[in-house]
Structure formats: C-alpha cells, structure tokens
Amino acid sequence: EAGVTQFPSHSVIEKGQTVTLRCDPISGHDNLYWYRRVMGKEIKFLLHFVKESKQDESGMPNNRFLAERTGGTYSTLKVQPAELEDSGVYFCASSQGTSYNEQFFGPGTRLTVL
C-alpha cells in the first residue's frame, strides 16, 4: 500500500512568489492534516480536513495560506505571497476512520523562501 506522498520534495522561491504544495493521502483515509516545522521549532498543526471539508483550520498562520481538498482526495496548500518566515518543512498526514487514530506522515516538502 502506498504511503502519504508529497510534492515537491524541495522548493526554493523568492519572497513574494507563490508556491503550491501537494499532498496525496493514503487511499481511503478521510482525515488529512497539514503540519509544518520552521527552523529550530517544534512541528505545529496547520489544519485538518475530513474528506473535502475543513474540520479545523485554527493553526493556519494567516490569510496568505490557502488549503484545499477538492473531491476529498489530494490536498494542496498554497502560500501567496511567500515571506521569509514561511521557510520550513511542511508535512502532510492522513488517518482513517475516527480521527483519533494513528496519523501517517508524508516525507514533507522543504520550502525555502529567499
């Protein structure tokens, strides 16, 4: 069974540009999460989808971040315009069934904003 995949693995962009990260969860997992780890800090929750609906987006830092999950399958996280402090590793995770189950993480996308 394929795990959670994320694309791209690395992205280097200039401040002010737009970047879109993609996450493909494990097939059949209704729950999809986005997290990020900025340099030197802990991994922090961004938001949670149940199928195509946003269940909790309390961790989204500001309105420059937009997450979508059309059709309840893959998800995208767009940063527009990117700022220097957005640099970090963005992780996606998915889980099945009730939300209180194991979350399986993807390899992450390392974003560098110059």
Place this chain on the structure above:
Amino acid sequence: SQQGEEDPQALSIQEGENATMNCSYKTSINNLQWYRQNSGRGLVHLILIRSNEREKHSGRLRVTLDTSKKSSSLLITASRAADTASYFCATSLNYGGATNKLIFGTGTLLAVQP
C-alpha cells in the same frame, strides 16, 4: 504553551545499550504517539498509546504512559546504529472535538554509536 516537552534533548549511546526518552505534557489527552524522523526524511509512526493504557510494546520499543504525572517514556532496547534519529512525542488532546490535531514536543536527538 507547548504541550509536549521531551528530555533529554540529545542522547548518545553505544550500540547494544538501551535508550530512554521522556515526554511530559500539560493537559488531558486522548492518546499519545511516538514518531521517529531520520535526517532529512519524513516522520515514521512508531506506536500509539491511548489514555486508558499504561504500557505498550512493539518489537524493541516499550512505551509507558502515566496520566497522573502527565508523562510518557519511550524505551528502545538493544539499540542499533540504524536507530539514530530524532524522536518526537505527539499528544492528541481530549477536548471532545472532532479533530485530532497532534501537539508535538521538540524531540530527542538520539545518536547510537557503532
């Protein structure tokens, strides 16, 4: 405030020795999960222990949970060089919500010397 704090921050041991990492948290939880991250890679789920469990085993891993002390420990027995990684605890809060956002600790960097 940070939910999970881990100690030690870094641990260096010889191959074959046991490694113990501790995690403390602040609020009532639904479950606690341990993850491993090898350098530059994604998070690998190791084990989940629910709030009504006190101990759980998986291969060379042993996890304990003491909800009265709001703490957990991860024991890796007979360590191997391949166990070298960062280890994170992550708590799922018990507040009756429908989401399961994980709150991560800062992690313990384990180095196993061959």
